[in-house]
Amino acid sequence: MLRRFLSLLALCFMLPLHATDLSIDTNLGLHRWTAAQLLARPDVKNISIPSDVAFRRSMQYRAIPLRALLPELKHSDRLQFVSSDGFSVDIPADAILNQAGAEAWLAIEDSRQPWPALPGNKGDAGPFYLVWTHPADANISVEQWPYQIVRIQRTQDAATRFPATAPAASLPVSSPIRYGYTVFQRTCFTCHTLNGEGDAQMGPDLNIPHSPTEYLSDDMLRAFIRNPQSLRRWPEGKMFGFPTQASLSDADLSALLAYLRYMAQHKVSP
Structure with a gap:
């Protein structure tokens, strides 16, 4: 043996x-x-x-x-x-x-x-x-x-594959929410799901049961996205922050938060 x-x-x-x-x-x-x-x-x-x-x-x-x-x-x-x-x-x-x-x-x-x-x-x-x-x-x-x-x-594009993540088609093309969806796909969808849809498995769902916009103030959420360790220090944390304008501009961050606030009112249970 x-x-x-x-x-x-x-x-x-x-x-x-x-x-x-x-x-x-x-x-x-x-x-x-x-x-x-x-x-x-x-x-x-x-x-x-x-x-x-x-x-x-x-x-x-x-x-x-x-x-x-x-x-x-x-x-x-x-x-x-x-x-x-x-x-x-x-x-x-x-x-x-x-x-x-x-x-x-x-x-x-x-x-x-x-x-x-x-x-x-x-x-x-x-x-x-x-x-x-x-x-x-x-x-x-x-x-x-x-x-x-x-x-x-x-x-295929994210809206086709995961319709529960997409804003309503009735929103104007110029809507910051629609642009925020584009930013979301580029920054958040790589690690998170939303409304139970998505391929990534690294982080929690960003709308079910609660959107982070429902339990974090705007300032705290902005700070967290820029530097996750600024809100909660955790040596094993895997999330990379977006600390500079080059990685995520203030305008893009505002659009992203507009999208997340919008989706918090459009939850779809998985």
Whole structure:
């Protein structure tokens, strides 16, 4: 019995750091890649990211241009990136097919040279991480840098997939609530659900049973979104704040709160 236990223990230490495959669903069907397979491709390059979003410092990666892994991708498509930690973000194909500035890369962690741990006790980023060169050229936001990616697939817009999250169609196009819905998708929907709908599983629902606008004052909610630890210090907290105008402008934050207040009056029980 002891020998069997020791054999199993030895096997655990022999396993690679990351055993997760990457699934990519394109018009050509589902394809699964291991890190070793991707690292063996001839289009892998060494790239430098001066201000990495996840690691908050300069990083060097072995990476592949993401568009090389997405044949038949059209400018009208949307892609969903799903991470093993429950994070999920939709990114328009336009950003990935962009040839004029920002370029999307799939960074691949080599188990023989693992990346450092993420700051703030947030675990590992590997084995697959979407990074961008020259992100400012296409206004790439911090939420569009998903790590721990396990699946990339085509998807529809959020209002079509999750109608209970969308404001009423009768609202004018210029309504701050409608724009706030756009901000919500970019900033909150990556980690939270609303009215029980959404793909992300990292944080609580933002409307059921209560919207944060129902138990936090406007000033406290603004402060919390800018810096979650300013309201409640929790070393294990995973939420990244939006501390600067570059990551979330005051106008965008106001529109987001208008949307959340509106949805608090339009609850849909899951």
